[in-house]
Amino acid sequence: MNVEAVIVSACVGAAFGWLVRRWIAAARRRRDGSCAGGCGCADKVGKGR
Amino acid sequence: MSPEPEPLVALVGNPNTGKSTLFNALTGLRQRVGNYPGVTVARKSGQCDLGPAGRVELVDLPGLYSLAAASPDEQVVVDALTGRISGDRRPDAVLLVVDATNLLRNLFLASQVAELGVPMAVVLNQADVAREQGLRIDVGLLSRRLGGVPVVLASAWKGEGVSEVRRAIAQALADRRLAVRATWPAPVAAALDEVTAALRSDLGVEPTAAEAQRTLFDAAGSTAVRFGWTGPRRDLVLRSARDKVRRGGYNPFAAEPLAHYAHLRVLLEGVVEEGGAARSASAAVDRLLLHRLLGPVLFAAIMLGLFASVFWLAKFPMGWIQDGVDLLRGYIAPKFAATPMLQSLVADGVISGVGAFLSFLPQILILFLFVGILEDSGYMARAAFIMDRLFSWCGLSGKSFVPLLSGFACAIPGLLSTRTIEDPKARLATAFAVPFMSCSARFPVYALMCSAFIGPVYGSGWESAAMVGMHCVGLLFAVPVAFILTRFVLRVRPQPFVLELPRYQLPKPRDVLWRMWQNAAEFVSKAGTVIFAITVIVWALSYFPRDPAVADRARTAEPSLTGEALERRVQAAYVEQSWMGRFGKAVQPVFDPCGFDWKITVGVLASFPAREVIVSTLGVTYSLGEGAEADSGQLRTAMQSARWQEGPRAGSPIFSLAAVLALMVFFALCSQCGATVATLAQETGGWKWAFASFATMTVLAWLAATGVYQAVIRFAPPA
Numbered sequence: 112m113n114v115e116a117v118i119v120s121a122c123v124g125a126a127f128g129w130l131v132r133r134w135i136a137a138a139r140r141r142r143d144g145s146c147a148g149g150c151g152c153a154d155k156v157g158k159g160r
Numbered sequence: 161m162s163p164e165p166e167p168l169v170a171l172v173g174n175p176n177t178g179k180s181t182l183f184n185a186l187t188g189l190r191q192r193v194g195n196y197p198g199v200t201v202a203r204k205s206g207q208c209d210l211g212p213a214g215r216v217e218l219v220d221l222p223g224l225y226s227l228a229a230a231s232p233d234e235q236v237v238v239d240a241l242t243g244r245i246s247g248d249r250r251p252d253a254v255l256l257v258v259d260a261t262n263l264l265r266n267l268f269l270a271s272q273v274a275e276l277g278v279p280m281a282v283v284l285n286q287a288d289v290a291r292e293q294g295l296r297i298d299v300g301l302l303s304r305r306l307g308g309v310p311v312v313l314a315s316a317w318k319g320e321g322v323s324e325v326r327r328a329i330a331q332a333l334a335d336r337r338l339a340v341r342a343t344w345p346a347p348v349a350a351a352l353d354e355v356t357a358a359l360r361s362d363l364g365v366e367p368t369a370a371e372a373q374r375t376l377f378d379a380a381g382s383t384a385v386r387f388g389w390t391g392p393r394r395d396l397v398l399r400s401a402r403d404k405v406r407r408g409g410y411n412p413f414a415a416e417p418l419a420h421y422a423h424l425r426v427l428l429e430g431v432v433e434e435g436g437a438a439r440s441a442s443a444a445v446d447r448l449l450l451h452r453l454l455g456p457v458l459f460a461a462i463m464l465g466l467f468a469s470v471f472w473l474a475k476f477p478m479g480w481i482q483d484g485v486d487l488l489r490g491y492i493a494p495k496f497a498a499t500p501m502l503q504s505l506v507a508d509g510v511i512s513g514v515g516a517f518l519s520f521l522p523q524i525l526i527l528f529l530f531v532g533i534l535e536d537s538g539y540m541a542r543a544a545f546i547m548d549r550l551f552s553w554c555g556l557s558g559k560s561f562v563p564l565l566s567g568f569a570c571a572i573p574g575l576l577s578t579r580t581i582e583d584p585k586a587r588l589a590t591a592f593a594v595p596f597m598s599c600s601a602r603f604p605v606y607a608l609m610c611s612a613f614i615g616p617v618y619g620s621g622w623e624s625a626a627m628v629g630m631h632c633v634g635l636l637f638a639v640p641v642a643f644i645l646t647r648f649v650l651r652v653r654p655q656p657f658v659l660e661l662p663r664y665q666l667p668k669p670r671d672v673l674w675r676m677w678q679n680a681a682e683f684v685s686k687a688g689t690v691i692f693a694i695t696v697i698v699w700a701l702s703y704f705p706r707d708p709a710v711a712d713r714a715r716t717a718e719p720s721l722t723g724e725a726l727e728r729r730v731q732a733a734y735v736e737q738s739w740m741g742r743f744g745k746a747v748q749p750v751f752d753p754c755g756f757d758w759k760i761t762v763g764v765l766a767s768f769p770a771r772e773v774i775v776s777t778l779g780v781t782y783s784l785g786e787g788a789e790a791d792s793g794q795l796r797t798a799m800q801s802a803r804w805q806e807g808p809r810a811g812s813p814i815f816s817l818a819a820v821l822a823l824m825v826f827f828a829l830c831s832q833c834g835a836t837v838a839t840l841a842q843e844t845g846g847w848k849w850a851f852a853s854f855a856t857m858t859v860l861a862w863l864a865a866t867g868v869y870q871a872v873i874r875f876a877p878p879a
Contacts (some may be wrong), residue, residue, distance in 0.1 A: 119502060123696055123700040126583050127697055130694070132694050137838070138838075
């Protein structure tokens, strides 16, 4: 595998991994009862402190 | 040893009295404020510096008219004031925010809070408006009548009197004076004694006066339940106590307001002097804006003007951004000439995808600027009044307005705002209707379609009309859906309209700009994070596998083509053979009746986690597919020239008027937001309603898009 393919694979893998991590974090927030959305609304209408 | 906690001060008051504005002024935080009731639906806290008196923890609570909590947000207040929130302390003092223009009604809550036995300071907010109305308030007399609790005049919106409020908090904490309490008529007092004795004997706790009152007066009995006082003995005691009140000549559920208002009328005698200045200007404007026939017409005209201005004003900055993206693409692409795969990832993937998304930033900024102005001016609450006719017809509560209005920006705060609705069934029906509202994530989709296909062909007037129409489509579908749900499924009882019209005011530039900035930051951060990551994945799925045989077959199939045209054909063949292409083509027959080709199908499917993803997805697929031709890099140019390659529509434009309208209608109705579905599940206590909402919206979107496409291709003449 050449260097170009390695760089592209790393970029795609990082993007995928980041999205999965974000999805898991949202699920955790939801389980804790706070807003799971990534829209920042938790700052506008927060459930707790 | 842990340090002693700072004193806790709770900010309490009727809705829309400026609590959150005062909270922001006292703490320096940026809690969301708005010129309509119900903006705060949960507690929020911050530190407030009292100068030499030290610091306190200030907690901003949702607005409420009475401690007789009926809705979840009101329950938060009662629980916070009685120290019943797990892990929270009982407040050391209450800062009661009162609308200075309506003391009698606002002080009813103060009179109830006095029963809690917590030190209190009173802020007569909106003092500037009271002055304009010619009201003169004797603050000293009111303070003396309330038993010496500090009372100050302020205008948090203008930043007036904030230091006096700080001093009043310090004084309330130092003096610990309790406000004078109402005197109960003898039969009511006897009934309260009976309830107190029963609570003491049954639960072994000494209830406060307020707790005994809530147990006796609240018809729903939620206070007794929170005490853990249940069973037949409770019912027996309450029935006996209420009978005692009834025999004394009072209605047990009306005795409380009667006693408090009698107390307040005496207390306010001579405190307020009417100067005679009328509220005539506001009333005259309302007569016009709330007129039965003229009101909806003006509302439609305002919305039309808003979107026309958004398009017109955003045209130039959008062009600059697109030119900037082209320049960047033209500059970066040659740097990667030696590595074509990396070049494609950067130029066709990241720059085209994220650039297409970012080009809508000016429209988002201008839209939120105008929405902020309308909100702050007080017009949005009037819009609610106009819309109430629609809501009441379909069985939704008047309180549904705030969640539905919030839904136009983002469904998630809209869903959280349904907590202000008392009736659980009405709350559920509203939560079901909120995702139908046209949130700002749909805006880039409409803007792309309108500016690329409606504006250039039919003119800017139709461009704005299509935009307004798309914002109404969700509402038009939400109404019958809510009607069926409230009348036949949930059987919701009709609710009275309870929204209080706020005063008109000049929007505060700082607040409007701050909200605009917040939305812009959110949009840009989304472009740099979620959209960026999804773009990279969509690019990979549209680029691989890269079998050289595909290119050979394309060259052999079209021997007459040379140069750029051949290169374009090869690129298109690669995209068609990619994983994304194969998947899109496999699913495309489902969307064929809506007039969507496989690239639009891919965009639609990729947008289920977040609907704005379609813009960047189309940016990538069209950029890759158009290959060498995409020298401009502009998505709309590539889309305008896209043609059906095969089938009965071969050679005709993919983005015909019918397909464009169908696509917009699909996005207006489809439930394409993972976070909204998850929040709906959270707020309705399970996945049943979230799944029902997702399925209903998706099916409706497909049916409506198919209907629009089929109707337009049959009946509308081509442009």
